[in-house]
Amino acid sequence: MGVVTKIISLSFIALGTLIVITYGGAQDPVISFIGMFAGLMLWSIGLALMGAGRTTQVKPPPPTITEIRCDNPDCDFKEIRDFEPGDYILRPMEAHCPKCQGSLTIYGIYVVLEQEEKSTI
Template sequence: MTEKAESPAARTSFFYLAIILVTLILSVIALSLGVTALQGGDASAGSYALVGFIGLALSAYMLLQTQRRPSRVTFEMPQVITTILCQKCGFKNIRDFQRGDYVFKEAEPCPKCNEKMMIASIYREVKEKEKERLS
C-alpha cells in the first residue's frame, strides 16, 4: 500500500498556457512602455513599470506551477507492535504485529521458564509532530 499515483489535477491545459503567454507579453509591453515613458520624462512611467513587474511575477509564478512535479499521493501504514508476556517470570518479547495475533492469544513457550506466554498488548505508537500548546 505504498504505491504512488499521479494526480490528474497536475495536468496543464492549453488554455492555461495561453493565459500565461498573454500575461507575459502584456507585462513585457507594459515594461517597455514604462522605459519609453521614463526616457521621455513622463510621470506615468512608474505605473507602467508596476503593472509590468506584477504581470511578470504573476506569469513566472503560474509557469512555475505548471513545471511543478505532479503531486503524488501515498498511503502510509502505521507500525503496529505486539508484546508477548510471560505471566510467570515477566519475560517480555516485543515484535512487529503478525497476521493472526490477537490480545490474550497463547504464544510460544517462554525462553526463560518454558511457561506458555500470552499476547498482552497490540498497539501502534504515534509520534506527535508538534507539541500541543493548548492542551
C-alpha cells in the same frame, strides 16, 4: 492535477516573473506600475490554477506490532514482533518463556505513529 494544468499554471507564473523582472524596475513609473500589475496578475492566476485540484499525499500506515509477555509477574520477559494473522490480545502462546519456562500471552497489538499529534497551546 493534470500535466496540462500544471504546465499552464507554471507558464503563467514564469511569464509573470519575466514581466515583473523586465518592467517592474523601469525608470518610467507608469511602465513600472503596469509591469508590476500585469506580472502579479499573471502570478495570481498561475497560483490559483496550481491550488485548484491539489491532492494531499497519504503516508503508508506504520507496521502493526505484537507484544508478547511472560505471565509470571516476577519475570520481565517481553518479545516484540510483527503482527501475524491469528494474533489477538490475551491469546495464550504455545511457546514457553525462555527465561523462566512460564506461559506466554499476547499482551498487546498496536501501532506506533512516527509523530503523535501534540498541541502547543
